[in-house]
Amino acid sequence: MEKYSIEPYEKDKEVSNFRKEEAYLRAKKKVDAIIGFYWHLAVYVVVNIFLIILIGVNSGQGFTGFGPYATATFWGIGLIFHFLGVFGPNFFFGKDWESKKIDEYMEKERQRWE
16 A cells, blocks of 8 residues: 555646736736726716816806816826826837838838839
8 A cells, every 4th residue: 555645746737827827817907907997087087077067157257268177187197197007108109110110211211212
């Protein structure tokens, strides 16, 4: 009768499971950040429409001037920073934008000289 049952150590399987779990956690964190941004955007739109109408109707100036739009302006700046924090500065241009543009201009120059 055998006292101990020693199973082979499956290092690769454990590392693979760890990497999958780590990738899942990173993806989940990214999705939560995106959901948080969209909630921020929705609250921004609803609250600022309400404030603009409320201030515009109750102020003596109406909807003219900076008053009704001040909250939306400064909160909008914060919303832009939240957007950049979630989606990154490469959202508009992409990661390879600079190298693609350089290649494009080099191709134009090459065609110009041929």
